[in-house]
Structures are given as structure tokens and as C-alpha cells.
Amino acid sequence: MNGSALEQGFYMVAATLFVLGVRLMGSPARARMGNWFLAVGMVLALGITVVFVPHFDHMLVVLGVMGLGVVAGVWSGRRVRMTAMPQMVALFNGLGGGAAALVAAGSLPSVSHLTQWPALLTMVLGSLSFGGSAVAFMKLQEWISGRKYGGLWRGAGLAFLTLAVLWCLYAGVQARLDLMAGVTAMGGAALAGALLAWPIGGADMPVVISLLNALTGLSAAATGFVLQNPLLIIAGTLVGASGTILTQQMSRAMHRSLRSVIWGSHVGQTAMSTVPEAVHPITADDVAMMLRYARKVIIVPGYGLAVARAQLEVKQVSDLLEGFGVEVLFGIHPVAGRMPGHMNVLMAEANVSYDRLWEMERINPRFRETDVVLVIGANDVTNPAARTAAGSPLYGMPILNVDQAGTVIVLKRSMGRGFAGVDNPLYQDPKTRMLFGDAKNSLATLVRELEGIA
Amino acid sequence: MVSFLAEAYIFVLAVLAGFQVISKVPSILHTPLMSATNAIHGIILVGALLVVFSAHNSGVFWTALGAVLFATMNLVGGFVVTDRILGLFRTDGGGRSE
Known part of the structure; x- marks a missing residue:
């Protein structure tokens, strides 16, 4: 031929x-x-x-x-x-x-x-x-x-x-x-x-x-x-x-x-307690103060962030914090998004430079020395049960160790569960604060508060 | 004409080269990697053209012509999208991917 x-x-x-x-x-x-x-x-x-x-x-x-x-x-x-x-x-x-x-x-x-x-x-x-x-x-x-x-x-x-x-x-x-x-x-x-x-x-x-x-x-x-x-x-x-x-x-x-x-054999229902224990809500102005006086901050974006189309607001928050001399990094889980590496592209589109986008293996050791972690629209990939709870369907899944940071702030619409249908004990952790609301609105408020501090 | 055995050699070596090269791509670039490899399988356009050019009856001609259309969209779209994605990546100094 x-x-x-x-x-x-x-x-x-x-x-x-x-x-x-x-x-x-x-x-x-x-x-x-x-x-x-x-x-x-x-x-x-x-x-x-x-x-x-x-x-x-x-x-x-x-x-x-x-x-x-x-x-x-x-x-x-x-x-x-x-x-x-x-x-x-x-x-x-x-x-x-x-x-x-x-x-x-x-x-x-x-x-x-x-x-x-x-x-x-x-x-x-x-x-x-x-x-x-x-x-x-x-x-x-x-x-x-x-x-x-x-x-x-x-x-x-x-x-x-x-x-x-x-x-x-x-x-x-x-x-x-x-x-x-x-x-x-x-x-x-x-x-x-x-x-x-x-x-x-x-x-x-x-x-x-x-x-x-x-x-x-x-x-x-x-x-x-x-x-x-x-x-x-x-x-x-x-x-x-x-x-x-x-x-x-x-x-x-x-x-x-x-x-x-x-074969879609779905992740089984967990035997863990489903009784919602007390969580600690926080307001945007408190988050702003906390971030302003932190030295190191890591932002963990999940697909919920892209659904809320809040990439630009995240970039604004990170720019403002850098203006205050805070070191900001992004921790990206490999499956964040709807295709491999998707979240990196979405953050790059919002003008976040790629040397701030750190993959899981690289950023995990950094959480211990980080003051505040901002978890936005991510759930299962931050669930510490994956490390600790041997009976959990998530047990063994590689996660971002956000719970090792000083304070964890979770932006979330409601107390709904993640894809795996498993409770996330991170939310009941004494050092976790919950900022409820639509991610885009919460972040926009946060931007205004940060600008107010400046 | 390449013998079947030679083709098998090429396949095995391509598997080894492919795994070597691709396992070095960091996860930050997995989306562009995927859209680029997407464009690469547009190489099927070469096959579609070879079949069109040697078509002896109209059934084969139109079937292969359909393949030409699909493959061209696949190929061109894949490269355009990959270039766009990679254009978004930049460093702190404002330098963009070349």
C-alpha cells in the first residue's frame, strides 16, 4: 500500500x-x-x-x-x-x-x-x-x-x-x-x-x-x-x-x-455515625482577619469551585493576601475536576501561575507548617477518614492532609456529603471553621473584607 | 510492505517508548497531555486517506470519506484546544509557555 x-x-x-x-x-x-x-x-x-x-x-x-x-x-x-x-x-x-x-x-x-x-x-x-x-x-x-x-x-x-x-x-x-x-x-x-x-x-x-x-x-x-x-x-x-x-x-x-x-458497584453506605455533631461556623470578616495575619496559606480548590464559577474571586483573594506578604500556594488533588489535571487548567485560566499549583505529593508535607487552609468546594479528597478509619469506604485513598494545618476553613453550601456519601470528620474537628454559602458569594465578601483591612 | 513480525516489533517498542515518555508528564499537565494525545489519534486521517485513495467502489469511498471528516475535526480541534490550554499556563514572572 x-x-x-x-x-x-x-x-x-x-x-x-x-x-x-x-x-x-x-x-x-x-x-x-x-x-x-x-x-x-x-x-x-x-x-x-x-x-x-x-x-x-x-x-x-x-x-x-x-x-x-x-x-x-x-x-x-x-x-x-x-x-x-x-x-x-x-x-x-x-x-x-x-x-x-x-x-x-x-x-x-x-x-x-x-x-x-x-x-x-x-x-x-x-x-x-x-x-x-x-x-x-x-x-x-x-x-x-x-x-x-x-x-x-x-x-x-x-x-x-x-x-x-x-x-x-x-x-x-x-x-x-x-x-x-x-x-x-x-x-x-x-x-x-x-x-x-x-x-x-x-x-x-x-x-x-x-x-x-x-x-x-x-x-x-x-x-x-x-x-x-x-x-x-x-x-x-x-x-x-x-x-x-x-x-x-x-x-x-x-x-x-x-x-x-x-460496573458502578457503588461505594457502600458507611456505618459511621450520621448524627451531625457540632460544627463551628465562622463569618467572612473573621476569615479575612485570620488570613490577613497568617504567614502561610494553602488554598484547596475542588470541582465545587468551578461549578460556582468562582475562580476569579479565588485569584483576587490570593493576590490580596500576597499584597499583605502572606505566602499563598494551591494544593491540587489529581482528581479535582472532571478530567485528569482539569483543576490546574481552571486555575491557570484565572491567571494563577503554575509554580503556585502544587500537586498532592509535593504539597502534603507543607500542611504541617501552614497556618490556614482554605478548602473550597472539595470534600472527599480532604477526608481524614481515608487515613484513619479502617472501615470507611474511603480508607486508603490518597488525600490532601489539610487537617494537619493550624486552622482549616471550609467553604461549603450546606452539610451535604461528598460523592462517596461519607461523613467528613474534618468538619467536626475543633480547629475547623465552616463558612457556609455559595462559594462565589462567600469569596466576593471575603475580597471586600480583605480590601477593607487594607 | 512491512511484515507482520516487524509490525509487532514496532508495536512493542512503541509501548515501551510511550510508557517512558508519558510517565514523566506531571499531573499539572495531564489535561493538555490528554487533549494532545487526542489530537495524535487524529493520525487515523492518514489511514482514512489511504483507504479513500484506493477505494474501488462507492460504498468504501463514502465510508472512508466519513472517516476523513471525523478524523480531520478530531485532529485540528485537538491541536487548537491544546494550544489554547497551554497558552494559559504562566510563571510568576509573567512568562508564558513558549
Whole structure:
């Protein structure tokens, strides 16, 4: 399909640019250059593919469709808000997976006895990712709610997928995989993907998005085996590796197994006391005084902060405090947000510099020497029961050790529980103060109080 | 034409390189990493083009053309979004990511 050595040489350069580009993504200062490496590699690969085509009548049609895709891609990429980034990534994921499945289906008439098997794999993986991503997108966009579906529906979807794949295997062994069998497998996989993603929601989203990313990457790699194209194998595998690593890290950070995320075996109800013990409320002017005369302050933002759209107010508070000579850092839990690393992007958007955004392992030793911690819209990731209560569903989950600081101020709408449905003993801790109310309003009041002190 | 065995070699080496490179990305950059890898799987566009160019019947042509559209949106959108995200990261000195 692609014989020329020159063409393969250019593909090799593109593959090198991909690996180097991802390597540059390892540092915030060079990451943007890394993205350009990737883009240049991509343009090179595409240019070579188009230039080396022997003779083709419908080039204008193809270029027209690509132009349409470019316009749609640039338009949606420019327009999307940073809070909506998870659904954007889910959407692109679904498009990539769907494209891989279509490529494999389109190559069915010309596959050999050997390459029909990676084609089948591509169609199944790509369609699973397509179906799952479509549902994930709709859930994140809040078009559909996270209703729990019984195991029956999901079982039925998986059974259908299994039957479709078995049929394809039979068809492939008997003669050759035909388009009809392929389309059935794609339909079954898309349905199964959608049914599997349907009940998963809320805080599990970072895991699901990472997993879908891995699936799409692997489907692209499998296409490389179908078309005998090393560049597709390398690029797809890079994505697969990235998705796999992120899935592992997110599951670990949430202290859930991948199986329990997918099968939605929900975190069990806790046997801990549900009697609300006394909490200590505080007013915004007291918080302002406390912060003003602190030496070191750590802010812990959770997704509740993004929901309340209070990022700018947080930045104002941090600026005012720095004006008073207070050292302010941000402690970011790995699963804060709706996708891996999401909270860092939201804080960066509010102009918080990245050397103040500290990840969990780095900031945890600092809590002991910190005077005041401000917890905003985060719950489970600060729950000390994860360290102490052996019976708690959260036990063993890596958390931010906010309870080791001098004083903890929790901004919260009400005494509601976090995603895990577990009481947070942090709130009853004698050194914790609760500032009740909408995060945006509370922070705006805090800003006014701080300005009043100045 | 690359033999199946050679492809398997490439796959295994790519897995090793991928895990090496990606495990070095700090969690602060996980969102741009994810949107960048999202753009990378737009490489499927190369596959879509190869199939379109060698299409012998209209069914295959239109199927692959659908893939071309999906993959182009995926690829271009992914790079635009990643560039935007990375443009937000800055240091205290006001320096932005290059």
C-alpha cells in the first residue's frame, strides 16, 4: 500500500516528532513547543500521504471534506470554555474512534486473511469508544442524567456484542469477513459502549475519559496493522499508553478499582455515625482577619469551585493576601475536576501561575507548617477518614492532609456529603471553621473584607 | 510492505517508548497531555486517506470519506484546544509557555 522508501522515511521523521513532542509535554515551560512538534509531524505525515497518491480522480472532494473538518475543528476548539474541556475531549475521542472503525470497515474488501483480524479489532475498539464517548459527552454536557441502569440492560448490550464478534469470527474463519458482519460488530460495540458508559458519572468521569482515550488510541494502532502502516501503529500506541497510564493514576487517586468504576458497584453506605455533631461556623470578616495575619496559606480548590464559577474571586483573594506578604500556594488533588489535571487548567485560566499549583505529593508535607487552609468546594479528597478509619469506604485513598494545618476553613453550601456519601470528620474537628454559602458569594465578601483591612 | 513480525516489533517498542515518555508528564499537565494525545489519534486521517485513495467502489469511498471528516475535526480541534490550554499556563514572572 505504501512501498516507497522515501515515504517511509518521512513517516519515520513524523513518528520521531510525535515521541519528542510528547516528551516536551513533560514541562510546563516547553509543553507548547511540544504541541507544535506534534502538529508539524502530523502535517508532514498528511502531506506525504497526499503527495504520494498515484492517481486519484476525486481529490477535490476529499480536500473539500478535509476543509470542512478543519473549519469545524478550529471553530469548536476556539469556542469551548475551559470548564467544558472534558466533554470536548470526549467528543474528539468519539470522532477518532468512529473514524478508526470506519477506516477498518472501508478496508474490509481489500484485507487479507491475516489483516482481517486487526480490522475486526479496530471496528470493535473504535465503536466501543465511539458509543461510550457519545454518552460521556452527553452526560458531561448535562443532556442526559446519570440514571442507574440495571445490570440487565448492560448485560444484554455485552451479550449482543459478544454474539456479533463470534459471528464475525465464524465468518472470518469460514471465508472472509464481509462488510455486513463488520457493520454488525460495529453496531454491537457502539451499543455496548453506550450502555457501559451510561450509569457512570460525576466524580468517576476522569477515569472513564482516560479509558476511552486509551481505547481510541489502541483502535488507531490496530488500524496500522490493517493498513500495514508503522506510523499509525506508533502514534496510536502512544495514545494508548497515555490513556492507560492516566486510567491507572486516576483510579488510584480515587481509590477505586477500574472494575468497580465500570460496573458502578457503588461505594457502600458507611456505618459511621450520621448524627451531625457540632460544627463551628465562622463569618467572612473573621476569615479575612485570620488570613490577613497568617504567614502561610494553602488554598484547596475542588470541582465545587468551578461549578460556582468562582475562580476569579479565588485569584483576587490570593493576590490580596500576597499584597499583605502572606505566602499563598494551591494544593491540587489529581482528581479535582472532571478530567485528569482539569483543576490546574481552571486555575491557570484565572491567571494563577503554575509554580503556585502544587500537586498532592509535593504539597502534603507543607500542611504541617501552614497556618490556614482554605478548602473550597472539595470534600472527599480532604477526608481524614481515608487515613484513619479502617472501615470507611474511603480508607486508603490518597488525600490532601489539610487537617494537619493550624486552622482549616471550609467553604461549603450546606452539610451535604461528598460523592462517596461519607461523613467528613474534618468538619467536626475543633480547629475547623465552616463558612457556609455559595462559594462565589462567600469569596466576593471575603475580597471586600480583605480590601477593607487594607 | 512491512511484515507482520516487524509490525509487532514496532508495536512493542512503541509501548515501551510511550510508557517512558508519558510517565514523566506531571499531573499539572495531564489535561493538555490528554487533549494532545487526542489530537495524535487524529493520525487515523492518514489511514482514512489511504483507504479513500484506493477505494474501488462507492460504498468504501463514502465510508472512508466519513472517516476523513471525523478524523480531520478530531485532529485540528485537538491541536487548537491544546494550544489554547497551554497558552494559559504562566510563571510568576509573567512568562508564558513558549
